[in-house]
Amino acid sequence: MAAxxxxxxxxxxxxxxxxxWPIYTAIALLIIAIGGANFIQQSTDKVANEGTLGGATFAVxxxxxxxxxxxxxxxxxxxxxxxxxxxxLSISYRMGMGWxxxxxVMFFAAFFGALFYTRLLTIxxxxxxxxxxxxxxxxxPQFQAFWPLTLTPDGRTFEVMSPWGLPAINTLLxxxxxxxxxxxxxxxxxxxxxxxxxxxxxxxxLGFIFMGVQAYEYHHAYVEMGLTLNSGxxxxxxxxxxxxxxxxxxxxxIMLTVMWVRTAKxxxxxxxxxAFEAAAWYWHFVDVVWIFLFFVVYWL
Amino acid sequence: MAHHANPTGFKRWLLTTNHKEIGSMxxxxxxxxxxxxxxxxxxxxxxxxxxGLQLVQPDFFNQMTTTHGLIMVFGAVMPSFVGLAxxxxxxxxxxxxxxxxxxxxxxxxxxxxxxxxxxxxxxxxFLGLGAAPNFGWTFYAPLSTSYGPPSTDFFILSVHIMGxxxxxxxxxxxxxxxxxxxxxxxxxKMPLFVWTxxxxxxxxxxxxxxxxxxxxxMLFDRHFGTSFFDxxxxxxxxxFQHIFWFFGHPEVYIMILPAxxxxxxxxxxxxxxxxxxxxxxxYATASIAFLSFIVWAHHMFTxxxxxxxxxFFMYMTMLISVPTGVKVFNWIATMWRGAMTFEVPMLFxxxxxxLFTIGGLSGLMLAITPADQQYHDTYFVVAHFHYVLVTGAxxxxxxxxYYWLPKWTGNMFHTGLAKFHFWASLISVNVLFxxxxxxxxxxxxxxxxxxPLQFADMxxxxxxxxxxxxxxxxxxxxxxxxxxxxxxxxxxxxxENPEGLEWTIPxxxxxxxxxxxxxxx
Ligand code: HEM
Ligand SMILES: [Cu+2]
Numbered sequence: 100m101a102a103x104x105x106x107x108x109x110x111x112x113x114x115x116x117x118x119x120w121p122i123y124t125a126i127a128l129l130i131i132a133i134g135g136a137n138f139i140q141q142s143t144d145k146v147a148n149e150g151t152l153g154g155a156t157f158a159v160x161x162x163x164x165x166x167x168x169x170x171x172x173x174x175x176x177x178x179x180x181x182x183x184x185x186x187x188l189s190i191s192y193r194m195g196m197g198w199x200x201x202x203x204v205m206f207f208a209a210f211f212g213a214l215f216y217t218r219l220l221t222i223x224x225x226x227x228x229x230x231x232x233x234x235x236x237x238x239x240p241q242f243q244a245f246w247p248l249t250l251t252p253d254g255r256t257f258e259v260m261s262p263w264g265l266p267a268i269n270t271l272l273x274x275x276x277x278x279x280x281x282x283x284x285x286x287x288x289x290x291x292x293x294x295x296x297x298x299x300x301x302x303x304x305l306g307f308i309f310m311g312v313q314a315y316e317y318h319h320a321y322v323e324m325g326l327t328l329n330s331g332x333x334x335x336x337x338x339x340x341x342x343x344x345x346x347x348x349x350x351x352x353i354m355l356t357v358m359w360v361r362t363a364k365x366x367x368x369x370x371x372x373x374a375f376e377a378a379a380w381y382w383h384f385v386d387v388v389w390i391f392l393f394f395v396v397y398w399l
Numbered sequence: 400m401a402h403h404a405n406p407t408g409f410k411r412w413l414l415t416t417n418h419k420e421i422g423s424m425x426x427x428x429x430x431x432x433x434x435x436x437x438x439x440x441x442x443x444x445x446x447x448x449x450x451g452l453q454l455v456q457p458d459f460f461n462q463m464t465t466t467h468g469l470i471m472v473f474g475a476v477m478p479s480f481v482g483l484a485x486x487x488x489x490x491x492x493x494x495x496x497x498x499x500x501x502x503x504x505x506x507x508x509x510x511x512x513x514x515x516x517x518x519x520x521x522x523x524x525f526l527g528l529g530a531a532p533n534f535g536w537t538f539y540a541p542l543s544t545s546y547g548p549p550s551t552d553f554f555i556l557s558v559h560i561m562g563x564x565x566x567x568x569x570x571x572x573x574x575x576x577x578x579x580x581x582x583x584x585x586x587x588k589m590p591l592f593v594w595t596x597x598x599x600x601x602x603x604x605x606x607x608x609x610x611x612x613x614x615x616x617m618l619f620d621r622h623f624g625t626s627f628f629d630x631x632x633x634x635x636x637x638x639f640q641h642i643f644w645f646f647g648h649p650e651v652y653i654m655i656l657p658a659x660x661x662x663x664x665x666x667x668x669x670x671x672x673x674x675x676x677x678x679x680x681x682y683a684t685a686s687i688a689f690l691s692f693i694v695w696a697h698h699m700f701t702x703x704x705x706x707x708x709x710x711f712f713m714y715m716t717m718l719i720s721v722p723t724g725v726k727v728f729n730w731i732a733t734m735w736r737g738a739m740t741f742e743v744p745m746l747f748x749x750x751x752x753x754l755f756t757i758g759g760l761s762g763l764m765l766a767i768t769p770a771d772q773q774y775h776d777t778y779f780v781v782a783h784f785h786y787v788l789v790t791g792a793x794x795x796x797x798x799x800x801y802y803w804l805p806k807w808t809g810n811m812f813h814t815g816l817a818k819f820h821f822w823a824s825l826i827s828v829n830v831l832f833x834x835x836x837x838x839x840x841x842x843x844x845x846x847x848x849x850x851p852l853q854f855a856d857m858x859x860x861x862x863x864x865x866x867x868x869x870x871x872x873x874x875x876x877x878x879x880x881x882x883x884x885x886x887x888x889x890x891x892x893x894x895e896n897p898e899g900l901e902w903t904i905p906x907x908x909x910x911x912x913x914x915x916x917x918x919x920x
Contacts, residue, residue, distance in 0.1 A: 121505035209612025
């Protein structure tokens with residue numbers, strides 16, 4: 100509409116032009132899926148899949164995905180800097196991010212649900228609780244129900260991770276990181292970029308230290324404690340929950356790093372900083388998951 | 400918006416950010432999948448026409464039931480509703496487009512990717528190059544973990560991609576509905592199709608990630624030595640069923656709530672009366688959605704849950720039929736003493752009301768724990784879910800397609816052919832699914848390629864009904880083709896005084912609509 104496209108005015112509603120990035124991103128995922136499935140099958144010796152070059156395809160797919168994300172986000176950044184984002188659109192973006200985070204919450208909920216189910220039902224039942232005395236007797240009569248489960252029904256044994264030590268330090272790291280991020284967030288709302296950069300940098304560095312500590316903890320678990328993915332349900336749940344959390348920390352830290360660069364380039368104003376806010380929400384989400392995880396996976 | 404030229408050629412479809420084009424692609428994609436999944440159904444029915452093994456080997460038969468279910472649920476029914484949402488929600492709420500148009504394009508193009516992977520596995524299996532997934536559309540562990548064929552890993556990643564598509568599509572729908580309504584379009588003025596989709600989108604965002612979690616654990620159990628579903632390591636295969644059905648039951652409502660919205664839109668038009676009990680429809684939809692999270696174990700009455708568990712899930716399941724009943728009551732009350740006419744969309748809608756109710760009633764029978772311990776995994780269950788899904792969900796999509804086709808194409812469809820499509824489908828679908836109740840009560844198990852002789856007659860007729868239903872759907876292709884090509888020009892109202900903003904714009908709907916939001920009084 101003529102009234103809406105007057106130069107210099109933000110359109111009421113902006114329908115973006117056609118874009119190549121969505122379909123390129125879909126193709127990148129196709130390459131990742133094909134490469135990934137072949138790669139997993141080859142590297143775990145389940146299927147030989149000779150000549151399918153799983154690993155290489157997978158790597159190409161990941162690289163393509165990164166390129167696509169770069170291109171797609173670049174397009175939105177250009178629009179944002181070009182003043183095309185109406186208030187309505189920025190509300191849409193915020194809601195979209197909120198619902199996306201809710202979907203992530205539900206993804207973790209499935210894993211936490213598995214943890215509770217195992218602790219409250221499976222393990223007692225394998226030990227003969229309820230009406231399962233015969234099951235217990237016939238399957239693994241020597242099995243003892245307790246948690247953390249350091250001895251599986253079929254006799255695998257290992258140590259469990261204590262919460263005090265590295266995990267406690269990690270909790271502190273992430274919470275502190277969240278605090279610095281909030282300070283940066285308040286600073287961006289008043290346009291104090293120098294303060295944003297400083298506090299955001301600290302938040303990011305704490306995040307990377309967290310990842311380092313986590314990597315060290317995994318190494319320790321595998322090498323010294325005999326705690327691996329193969330360690331029955333305890334090891335399965337431990338690595339699944341902390342592993343997916345770690346993956347999300349990594350993504351969050353990358354997001355925050357990009358926000359640091361964009362702040363340095365002066366992309367954000369007190370009114371227009373959706374991307375920063377989205378990244379901040381994501382980081383807080385990762386934070387909350389960790390606190391929950393610290394209690395139910397490590398401590399209780 | 401005048402600033403973009405409208406490009407033509409195939410790029411227009413690959414790169415589009417327009418809700419109408421994306422909606423059309425979704426609809427055509429789902430139609431294609433409907434025929435692919437239908438082909439598998441034909442293989443199944445051909446094998447079951449006579450007792451004994453005639454056409455296929457048992458393992459291949461299992462692949463057919465599995466991929467039929469997966470393709471119909473995730474490829475035909477779900478995308479068809481997303482296509483309708485794309486086309487109609489912006490028109491119904493007076494928005495210029497979906498809230499996040501690029502994301503919209505991505506959600507669509509992920510589907511051909513996901514189904515490409517799945518269908519590739521099926522083609523390989525046809526060529527004798529390794530089994531496609533063969534563990535049922537519910538992919539229970541350990542069938543899908545310890546015993547799944549290598550294609551299972553491709554299936555897992557394909558489910559992840561479908562999941563991303565569904566979640567992103569749902570995010571888009573929610574944000575559009577909450578943030579893009581025209582001034583004056585308050586929540587309680589929204590058409591019911593918009594309401595039901597709002598709630599469906601919420602369900603999608605809540606449970607699709609749980610499905611993603613389930614397949615992720617499967618992948619780990621298959622390859623990385625974990626024991627989620629393996630009792631030897633302290634895990635539990637029954638836990639898989641809990642996680643799957645926590646997704647699975649809301650999923651069946653994901654496939655029926657938009658249908659409720661469609662029927663609630665069409666019946667008032669042809670009964671020439673406003674919908675009876677608008678507010679109660681909204682509340683009923685919300686209660687169904689809420690309850691759908693706490694009934695999942697009615698799929699697991701035979702796995703040996705504690706008695707209290709079985710009782711809880713039985714009562715909750717029965718409770719859910721109360722709001723469902725409210726809806727059926729409202730539809731009938733809307734028709735009561737209406738000046739009814741029986742155009743094709745109305746025919747499908749009335750068939751929906753009757754036949755969906757039959758499915759709901761067999762659902763109630765299945766909800767009774769001790770009865771279900773007899774019915775479970777028999778053809779009675781197959782009869783139940785085909786009544787709610789085929790004569791429910793699919794019929795509603797046909798009703799919607801006939802209702803809005805003139806708006807989409809600008810042409811009226813050929814009424815005679817469309818009526819032929821309706822009657823042929825209606826009769827054959829009942830020949831196909833009604834006898835399944837009886838073979839089920841006679842305890843013929845589902846998912847088997849062969850059966851005892853006493854079921855032979857019924858199965859013969861079921862197969863006849865199946866082939867007839869399959870053939871009848873080809874009529875729809877003809878109607879569609881003719882309608883796109885030409886036909887009597889449709890007015891902007893199309894029907895007699897229909898409710899809704901979509902009828903205030905010309906037919907065919909121009910590429911861009913409501914660039915200036917209308918004001919709703
Ligand atoms: C009145 C409402 C309903 C009730 C009380 C109900 C109840 C049930 C019960 C108890 C079962 C499990 C049967 C068994 O495996 O032994 C079942 C299965 C099923 N229902 Fe329903 N249902 C209802 C509505 C629906 C709707 C609306 C849909 C989908 C649109 C649906 C789709 C299914 C499907 C797909 C299955 C079979 C799953 C499988 O094992 O493959 N149901 N239903
Ligand atoms: Cu159910």
